[in-house]
Amino acid sequence: MPGTVLLLAASPVGKGCLVDAASVLPVLAAVPPAVLAGTDTANVVELADPLEPQAVLTRLRAAAAAPGPLTVFVAGQLQLDRKQRLPHLALARTTPSTVRYTGFPWHWFREELRLRAPGTTTLLLDLHADAETWGWLRGRGLECGAGVAAYGRVAPPAGRRKVAAPTYMKAIATVLRSGGRPGPEQLHQTALARIAGEGEVGDLVLWGAGPVPGTGAGAGPVPGTGAGVPGGFAPAAPAAPAAPSVPASGGGAPGSPPPALDGPRPRTPDGPAGDPHAAITAAVQAGDHSAADALAARLEHGALVAHGAGSEEALHWSEVRADLAMFAGDAERSCRTWMAVAEARLAAGQPADAAPVEAAVDRAHHQWGRVTDRNRARDLGPALAELRGRVPGRRQGALDHVREQLRQLQTQG
Known part of the structure; x- marks a missing residue:
């Protein structure tokens, strides 16, 4: 099955720029798509300094919906x-x-990748x-979502009026261009070894399994997630990451996905065997949208x-059903479900x-x-406008956009 690759490089224009992110794209683009993806064939989408x-x-949503790695x-x-x-990932403006x-809010990465089958998604971050x-x-690390294998680094400011280079990502590209396609963890460690030789490692927050080459300091796997740090990053700082605050609703940290995605998988009606998210994804990819929705409805x-009705567990499956309606091409049902989730x-x-x-609104x-269907859109409009007024x-x-569109629908009859 072909893979999908999304190359995203973004940084602000002007004095707020900390890194020349786009400079890595020509180097990555020189790597054959199949090598970037680690598959026989691959489709590549490139975003350079998006506005x-x-x-x-x-683009992320389209990539997340594609089958395959x-x-x-x-x-x-x-x-x-x-x-x-x-x-947030800072963009050009x-x-x-x-x-x-x-x-670009970082939690949007988690939200868009949440329905992908575990083990099919890899993030490489510089x-x-x-x-x-x-x-x-x-103090907190950076979460990327359950089922996602994430590798990379975050570096502090390079210095006053100095624009840094994405050396970790350039090292990744150099390794890939040298022939062969190591697994993501080996690729990560090899890239770290290269930039360690340039004296950068001591200033970085690093992730990945095992010790940081040449320093003896280990990022190590996040407890409970296994090697490779799937689902998120833990800082390689001496202090342990602080636990995120829990909002009054009983969910995770503000902006985090529902606990059903970041914690133990929910039990299916037939028991804990198997991953319901994977079963739903497989049904969608097979075109059996009714079966996917039926399973999500039971859950x-x-x-x-x-x-209870307001629990994160129940709201999670409502959100899944809203996405499933979108995948099935039923925009009206998806809209109604997302409004119900917001309410x-x-x-x-x-x-x-x-x-x-x-996000729901x-x-x-x-x-x-x-x-x-204009009549159905016109029927939905007032409720959406009222909800938009609050959110x-x-x-x-x-x-204003909702109100203008609703006026046009009412005028056109």
Whole structure:
């Protein structure tokens, strides 16, 4: 089965730039697609200094929906937004004051990759952080989602008015161009060995299994996740990472995916054997959308009975069903389900600017725009406009867009 490769390099234009991220793309592009993916054949998508977070989201979502192995290479810099203090990948127009609107929220990677079968997704990351974000990461690490094998580094600022180079990612490209395709962990360790020879390792937060070459300091696997640190990164700092705060809703850290994705897999109706996410993904890839939704509906019902309507366990399966409706081409059902998820989160006491609430409304808005039946779209519009009034989201003018589209639908009859 062919693989899919997403090459993403992003950094702000101007004095806020910490790393010349795009400089690695020509080196990566010189590697044959099959070698980048570790498969016989592969499709490669390249994003160089994108301007809009939605453009990145669209490409990531398409890559995540492709069958077969997915490898994502990301070079860039991380910044915290000032309101929620969540990490974002800075894009070309990002400034410290506009991160929330112009950066790509890191938790979107987790959200878009959450339905992929475990073991089919690899992230290779070469990231730099400003001083504030660097301090935040040293206490928390950086999560990429359950079932995702993540390898790479985050480096602190290179120095006043100095733009760093993505040397880790260039080392990855150099290894791949030299022939052969080592596994991701060996590739990671080989790249670390190369940049260690340049004197960089001592200044980095590193991830991966085993000791950091030449230092004796080990990043090691995250407890409970096994070698290779699937699902997230733990800082290789002397201090152990602090546990993330838990919001009042009972879920994970703000903006994190539901516990069903980051913790032990939920039991299927027939017992714990097998992964329900993998079974659902297989059904979707086989084109059996009704079977996929039926399984998710049973799991949703079981979670409702066991944990209650506002629980993260139940909301997780509602979100899965919303995505399944999208995959099946039923934009109306997907829109309604995402709106119901948002309403449930709000009713459970989650604030309107909480990342999961905003994500649910954004996806409802997106799916509403794909409803082709004008009467059905017109029927959905008022509820979406009311919800948008409470959850404006990060995109300026989102509520005005719903109202304008609704006026057009009503005028056209």
